[in-house]
Amino acid sequence: MNSDLKSKLEILASNYSKPFCYSCYQVCPTGRCQSCGSDDLMRSTPNGCEYGLDWVINEILNEKLVPVNTEEAFEESVRSTLEKETVTIGWMSFDAVTIMKELDPISWKIAKSEYETIEESEGNIVSFDNGSTY
Ligand SMILES: [Zn+2]
Incomplete structure (x- = not known):
């Protein structure tokens, strides 16, 4: 995968997912947890939460990518x-x-x-x- 595409996918993935504090189990739109102040946040999507963006990218690709005929x-x-x-x-x-x-x-x-x-x-x-x- 070329790096240009990769960075576009990362932007897409970070727009698609939301920062999520796992200890307080809440979404933190500002990028910092309102409750505990942590910025060590997971990414959450409607399907779950996990650290990093790669899994979000995979989720988007699996769900939204249209195979070309x-x-x-x-x-x-x-x-x-x-x-x-x-x-x-x-x-x-x-x-x-x-x-x-x-x-x-x-x-x-x-x-x-x-x-x-x-x-x-x-x-x-x-x-x-x-x-x-x-
Ligand atoms: Zn927290």
Whole structure:
């Protein structure tokens, strides 16, 4: 994960969660506990409380992240480069993208993974597990 993204996620996580004093078991919006004066505070979310922001980031990612449908996005981008979306052979018309996929699925897969790599390097999609999901 690049550091720019990481710092954005940390800001998001600290806005999403609230400082929480575990000894007094209360939220401390000011960052210091009103009751005991401690600034050694946990972060709390609707799902629990714990020290640090990493777990808050994970919670946000698990709950709020929308997986990108790269198959669909790639199809769209291929379609936009085609002169015609249908191919006619004899009296039959075929959807160009569908027959591309069916006739040479390996070539399709390779081109799709190149597309994902480019999208990732341009920052349009982000992978948190080396490409298993985006
Ligand atoms: Zn306290």
